[in-house]
Amino acid sequence: MSDQTAPVSLEEFNHRLAEISETMPKRLRQCAEFVAQNTDRIAVSTVAELSIGAGVQPSAFMRFCQLMGFSGFSEMQKMFRETYAQKWPDYATRLDNLRATGDDSPSALLAEFVEAGRLSLENLASTVDLKTLEKAVDVLAAAPMIHVVGFRRAFPVASYLSYAFEKMDIAAVLHDGVGNLNPRNAIRTGDVVIAITFAPYSQETIDLAAYAHDIGSQVVAISDALSGPMRKTDALMLSVSEVDVGAFRALSATISLAIALAVSVGAKRDKLAHGK
Amino acid sequence: MSDQTAPVSLEEFNHRLAEISETMPKRLRQCAEFVAQNTDRIAVSTVAELSIGAGVQPSAFMRFCQLMGFSGFSEMQKMFRETYAQKWPDYATRLDNLRATGDDSPSALLAEFVEAGRLSLENLASTVDLKTLEKAVDVLAAAPMIHVVGFRRAFPVASYLSYAFEKMDIAAVLHDGVGNLNPRNAIRTGDVVIAITFAPYSQETIDLAAYAHDIGSQVVAISDALSGPMRKTDALMLSVSEVDVGAFRALSATISLAIALAVSVGAKRDKLAHGK
DNA sequence: GATAAAACAGAATAAATATTCCATTTATGG
DNA sequence: CCATAAATGGAATATTTATTCTGTTTTATC
Numbered sequence: 001m002s003d004q005t006a007p008v009s010l011e012e013f014n015h016r017l018a019e020i021s022e023t024m025p026k027r028l029r030q031c032a033e034f035v036a037q038n039t040d041r042i043a044v045s046t047v048a049e050l051s052i053g054a055g056v057q058p059s060a061f062m063r064f065c066q067l068m069g070f071s072g073f074s075e076m077q078k079m080f081r082e083t084y085a086q087k088w089p090d091y092a093t094r095l096d097n098l099r100a101t102g103d104d105s106p107s108a109l110l111a112e113f114v115e116a117g118r119l120s121l122e123n124l125a126s127t128v129d130l131k132t133l134e135k136a137v138d139v140l141a142a143a144p145m146i147h148v149v150g151f152r153r154a155f156p157v158a159s160y161l162s163y164a165f166e167k168m169d170i171a172a173v174l175h176d177g178v179g180n181l182n183p184r185n186a187i188r189t190g191d192v193v194i195a196i197t198f199a200p201y202s203q204e205t206i207d208l209a210a211y212a213h214d215i216g217s218q219v220v221a222i223s224d225a226l227s228g229p230m231r232k233t234d235a236l237m238l239s240v241s242e243v244d245v246g247a248f249r250a251l252s253a254t255i256s257l258a259i260a261l262a263v264s265v266g267a268k269r270d271k272l273a274h275g276k
Numbered sequence: 277m278s279d280q281t282a283p284v285s286l287e288e289f290n291h292r293l294a295e296i297s298e299t300m301p302k303r304l305r306q307c308a309e310f311v312a313q314n315t316d317r318i319a320v321s322t323v324a325e326l327s328i329g330a331g332v333q334p335s336a337f338m339r340f341c342q343l344m345g346f347s348g349f350s351e352m353q354k355m356f357r358e359t360y361a362q363k364w365p366d367y368a369t370r371l372d373n374l375r376a377t378g379d380d381s382p383s384a385l386l387a388e389f390v391e392a393g394r395l396s397l398e399n400l401a402s403t404v405d406l407k408t409l410e411k412a413v414d415v416l417a418a419a420p421m422i423h424v425v426g427f428r429r430a431f432p433v434a435s436y437l438s439y440a441f442e443k444m445d446i447a448a449v450l451h452d453g454v455g456n457l458n459p460r461n462a463i464r465t466g467d468v469v470i471a472i473t474f475a476p477y478s479q480e481t482i483d484l485a486a487y488a489h490d491i492g493s494q495v496v497a498i499s500d501a502l503s504g505p506m507r508k509t510d511a512l513m514l515s516v517s518e519v520d521v522g523a524f525r526a527l528s529a530t531i532s533l534a535i536a537l538a539v540s541v542g543a544k545r546d547k548l549a550h551g552k
Numbered sequence: 553g554a555t556a557a558a559a560c561a562g563a564a565t566a567a568a569t570a571t572t573c574c575a576t577t578t579a580t581g582g
Numbered sequence: 583c584c585a586t587a588a589a590t591g592g593a594a595t596a597t598t599t600a601t602t603c604t605g606t607t608t609t610a611t612c
Contacts, residue, residue: 553612554611554612555610555611555612556609556610556611556612557608557609557610557611558607558608558609558610559606559607559608559609560605560606560607560608561604561605561606561607562603562604562605562606563602563603563604563605564601564602564603564604565600565601565602565603566599566600566601566602567598567599567600567601568597568598568599568600569596569597569598569599570595570596570597570598571594571595571596571597572593572594572595572596573592573593573594573595574591574592574593574594575590575591575592575593576589576590576591576592577588577589577590577591578587578588578589578590579586579587579588579589580585580586580587580588581584581585581586581587582583582584582585582586
């Protein structure tokens with residue numbers, strides 16, 4: 001009947017969960033997975049509900065509780081109900097709690113980034129130019145090949161775009177600058193370039209966009225200001241203003257915009273491929 | 277028997293409570309006072325417990341619930357439980373609905389990603405393990421060299437971490453898999469590895485973390501579940517649960533956590549270098 | 553201070569929920 | 583491939599918990 005020691009805190013619980021979930025049989029591992037991902041529901045749910053969530057029988061869930069060191073579900077739930085009160089307060093309060101731990105403590109910093117990200121997202125929703133976005137989707141959906149370029153701070157965005165395109169089987173290439181090869185030769189007329197750059201704008205990105213424009217390729221730009229250096233490329237400009245924390249920013253809004261763009265392109269291509 | 281309208285939100289509940297508690301008889305007012313002061317316990321307590329807390333009989337508490345507009349205690353508790361469990365929308369079906377109504381426009385998708393990002397960030401604020409975060413910062417601040425590894429979906433996070441470290445003049449190397457070189461030889465005892473991976477976990481990342489652990493290096497892991505495959509490396513586990521939109525996620529929370537980690541390490545190093 | 557109405561406590565009952573048990577299936581070692 | 587053990591599903595049972603009911607007490611009204 002499992003070890004005699006039942007966890008008495010969330011940390012102990014998580015530790016034990018991680019420790020034994022490796023060696024669990026199938027159904028019990030399902031429970032472990034579900035519980036790990038939905039810890040907060042335990043305090044307010046019944047065995048029946050949780051076992052449905054985990055996709056197992058109630059009796060299996062009971063066995064899981066016992067493996068975790070409790071006498072049964074009730075005892076396990078009791079632990080979660082006792083530690084429940086602290087988690088209750090709303091987002092604003094929790095943020096204050098994080099901040100209260102000292103000025104440049106990790107948690108205070110995290111709070112700043114979280115808040116900055118949230119603000120950026122809200123801002124994005126209200127300021128993005130939908131017409132341009134739709135146009136960009138149309139152009140990209142029709143492109144034989146998509147080139148993604150972005151360095152330094154923009155590189156994570158560029159790489160995530162490439163990942164998304166790859167996952168959707170869309171022909172795209174990430175120009176990552178490895179080997180200092182000249183990427184121009186890969187761009188053919190008709191291809192579309194997604195150029196991502198923020199101030200201080202990186203010259204390579206601007207150059208590549210300019211080149212693409214010269215040879216008659218359409219450019220979609222993701223940047224932090226409408227009046228950036230990409231203007232002369234006739235690019236479809238998607239501008240995102242991200243809230244900074246000190247010298248850094250969290251990229252939440254930019255990445256959200258990028259992934260929405262990519263998925264939209266995927267959806268559009270599906271539509272074009274199947275009926276009309 | 278009270279108004280026919282039961283409160284459906286915390287606000288409505290509090291409003292109604294304030295409204296009618298004036299005119300309540302003695303015992304029921306005791307209930308009202310206790311509930312006002314212990315709102316957070318309702319979701320996780322039984323009638324018996326609450327009535328003891330309020331100093332009344334269970335039957336009195338039942339009458340209180342009915343006065344508040346509910347059919348009984350269970351219905352009232354249900355409201356609190358639902359309010360608490362932040363209902364993460366099921367975006368898979370939500371997207372299906374969007375498609376069904378023909379509205380999978382880029383703007384609709386963008387709205388979904390923005391919303392998902394917001395939820396993820398708010399959730400991050402309340403679930404991050406501060407102790408582990410601080411420990412990770414300490415370890416990284418003391419590391420002679422930081423190795424960052426993460427592929428596929430985790431690669432943008434890894435690259436952004438590297439960018440941040442580089443900007444702060446912190447010795448860090450991004451293992452990007454270019455050239456299929458074996459990255460192990462670069463890791464020396466004492467170095468610290470930041471391994472980022474999400475389900476389905478990439479074998480290279482796990483292997484590298486395991487190797488680092490074997491040669492006595494500390495591992496900091498950023499993942500989506502506590503009980504991930506990184507367990508046996510004794511890693512400092514930072515887990516982030518991100519809300520998916522269909523098959524994709526916006527990475528908002530993960531990137532925010534990563535950048536907060538990096539900046540914290542920078543701050544800590546400054547402190548170690550100058551003061552103390 | 554008498555009377556009616558409302559409020560109450562406590563016990564009895566009903567409903568929901570956890571837990572156990574056992575037959576059946578699935579994995580494991582020889 | 584067989585024998586044995588482990589794991590599982592589903593239903594039966596036990597326990598907890600909510601809810602209702604009734605006799606009694608308090609409170610308000612005249």
